[in-house]
Amino acid sequence: MKRTIYIPFDHLHREYGALKGADPKSDLIVLVESARMTTGRNWHKERLFFLISSARHFAQSLRDEGFTVEYVKAATTIDGLKQIAKQHKGLPITCVEPSSFRQYEALKNHGVEFVPNDFFLTPRPLFKAWADDQKSYLMENFYRKQRVRLNILMDGKEPAGDSWNFDKDNRLPPPKKYEGPAYLEHKRDEIDLEVAKELSHTPTTTWATTRDGALAQLKNFMDNHFADFGPLEDAMTTDNWALHHSLLSPYLNNGLLHASEVVAAAGKAYSKGKVPIESAEGFIRQLIGWREYVNGMYWFLGPDYRENNQLQADRKLLPLFTDPGATKMNCMKATVTDINERAWVHHIPRLMLLSNLALITGTNPQEFLDWMREVFIDASEWVMVPNVIGMGVHADGGQMMTKPYSAGGAYISRMSNYCKSCVYNPKLRTGETACPFTTLYWDFLDRHKETFAKNHRMSQQVFGLKRLSDLPELKDRAQEVLAGLEAGII
Numbered sequence: 380m381k382r383t384i385y386i387p388f389d390h391l392h393r394e395y396g397a398l399k400g401a402d403p404k405s406d407l408i409v410l411v412e413s414a415r416m417t418t419g420r421n422w423h424k425e426r427l428f429f430l431i432s433s434a435r436h437f438a439q440s441l442r443d444e445g446f447t448v449e450y451v452k453a454a455t456t457i458d459g460l461k462q463i464a465k466q467h468k469g470l471p472i473t474c475v476e477p478s479s480f481r482q483y484e485a486l487k488n489h490g491v492e493f494v495p496n497d498f499f500l501t502p503r504p505l506f507k508a509w510a511d512d513q514k515s516y517l518m519e520n521f522y523r524k525q526r527v528r529l530n531i532l533m534d535g536k537e538p539a540g541d542s543w544n545f546d547k548d549n550r551l552p553p554p555k556k557y558e559g560p561a562y563l564e565h566k567r568d569e570i571d572l573e574v575a576k577e578l579s580h581t582p583t584t585t586w587a588t589t590r591d592g593a594l595a596q597l598k599n600f601m602d603n604h605f606a607d608f609g610p611l612e613d614a615m616t617t618d619n620w621a622l623h624h625s626l627l628s629p630y631l632n633n634g635l636l637h638a639s640e641v642v643a644a645a646g647k648a649y650s651k652g653k654v655p656i657e658s659a660e661g662f663i664r665q666l667i668g669w670r671e672y673v674n675g676m677y678w679f680l681g682p683d684y685r686e687n688n689q690l691q692a693d694r695k696l697l698p699l700f701t702d703p704g705a706t707k708m709n710c711m712k713a714t715v716t717d718i719n720e721r722a723w724v725h726h727i728p729r730l731m732l733l734s735n736l737a738l739i740t741g742t743n744p745q746e747f748l749d750w751m752r753e754v755f756i757d758a759s760e761w762v763m764v765p766n767v768i769g770m771g772v773h774a775d776g777g778q779m780m781t782k783p784y785s786a787g788g789a790y791i792s793r794m795s796n797y798c799k800s801c802v803y804n805p806k807l808r809t810g811e812t813a814c815p816f817t818t819l820y821w822d823f824l825d826r827h828k829e830t831f832a833k834n835h836r837m838s839q840q841v842f843g844l845k846r847l848s849d850l851p852e853l854k855d856r857a858q859e860v861l862a863g864l865e866a867g868i869i
């Protein structure tokens with residue numbers, strides 16, 4: 380053997396990263412299941428199951444190909460690598476550039492040689508060149524450049540369908556009693572069962588743990604959901620937990636799928652006329668726009684960015700985040716129950732329910748970030764940090780997003796069916812049955828009015844405060860709501 384190739388659990392693709400061109404005759408493959416990763420935090424068991432079982436399946440597929448594979452359990456990744464170095468006489472170690480600052484430092488200090496990270500469509504230096512050139516880092520500007528650079532959904536120099544953006548067509552509320560096609564279920568095999576037993580966990584059938592399963596999920600999305608993806612992408616309903624979202628983020632993030640494969644499949648479906656432009660554009664925007672932008676911003680903004688707390692939010696994490704029984708708010712109860720069940724909800728509950736509540740209650744951003752990291756199936760440091768600190772709770776003072784995503788109950792009522800059976804009323808901002816979102820939205824604006832008045836995108840909302848004749852009463856109610864949320868009785 381000439382070298383060790385170290386494969387982190389988020390780079391499980393045979394054709395990319397350090398495995399590209401790897402040779403079973405000269406390359407020893409190492410995967411490390413570190414205790415820091417498994418027991419270091421209060422991880423959702425479905426998430427651990429998915430990550431570990433995917434890695435073990437991947438290790439097996441490499442063995443089947445003729446590779447010598449060492450899959451070790453150790454206290455930390457570095458301990459695992461040291462263990463292997465003793466057994467294999469200190470072979471040089473190669474790995475793809477890691478996806479978090481912490482792992483980058485640890486592996487670099489251990490002398491690991493990196494190959495460029497090609498798990499994204501945008502090399503890190505290219506993103507930096509774009510960002511260095513911007514006054515404000517608008518995703519929309521980045522996205523348009525990506526469309527041209529990658530030549531996706533373009534008619535020559537013009538955007539397909541004569542518009543860069545079909546967001547206005549993609550904001551439909553949920554239809555009544557919406558069923559949609561059946562969900563794809565993934566059967567469990569021996570490796571899955573072994574991992575499930577070790578974790579004392581009964582896994583769902585929602586998440587695949589193999590490349591074949593991930594490809595089946597991609598095909599299922601293309602065949603059954605892609606055409607309807609766009610118009611309902613922001614809707615939330617108790618009738619259907621996924622609507623037409625692709626459920627591909629876990630595989631994109633652990634490497635079982637590469638973004639270029641998903642983009643190619645989407646482009647093909649559109650060019651064959653199988654999907655309307657608003658769905659094609661909406662989905663491509665998420666992939667070549669948001670996903671690439673968020674990864675680029677993570678590296679661009681640096682390791683200290685995650686510690687931002689510009690709104691000085693210091694409330695402890697509310698009990699309802701860990702216990703859906705600790706709230707009467709129908710939307711929050713349903714969302715946290717869904718997360719407990721399968722470690723996933725789509726982008727609107729993440730943004731407009733979970734993050735919005737953390738934002739307007741003044742919850743400490745790092746406590747909220749830690750919780751989000753622990754409970755989502757697709758949570759990685761590079762994607763959670765900008766999404767939570769920048770987009771979700773505006774803790775960076777607007778470095779990433781020009782205004783906070785704060786909203787009252789009216790938005791949630793419009794985009795979901797949660798409010799119909801809730802004890803609270805989204806239209807009320809004071810009184811015992813006032814919707815906590817509505818009360819706290821105004822209270823939040825009032826608490827930060829000096830800061831937001833300087834922001835031209837917020838000034839109209841701040842101005843709205845002046846029209847509230849019941850502001851003193853509302854402020855009293857807000858204190859009751861905050862105390863009730865902390866006590867788990869609101």
Ligand SMILES: Cc1cc2nc3c(=O)[nH]c(=O)nc-3n(C[C@H](O)[C@H](O)[C@H](O)COP(=O)(O)OP(=O)(O)OC[C@H]3O[C@@H](n4cnc5c(N)ncnc54)[C@H](O)[C@@H]3O)c2cc1C
Binds near residue numbers: 624670
């Ligand atoms: C506060 C907050 C936290 C989030 N945390 C994560 C996270 O930890 N991991 C994660 O992968 N996504 C995260 N997202 C983005 C998005 O919610 C998920 O990617 C999406 O819900 C995954 O489901 P899906 O695969 O069905 O996505 P679809 O709706 O089908 O979208 C397709 C793909 O686009 C990509 N994408 C869309 N939006 C984003 C985004 N804002 N950032 C990065 N990729 C995006 C994902 O890869 C996703 O699979 C977060 C968004 C918010 C607002």
Ligand code: SF4
Binds near residue numbers: 710711791798
């Ligand atoms: S009324 Fe308020 S708390 Fe109840 S479901 Fe609607 S938004 Fe949520």
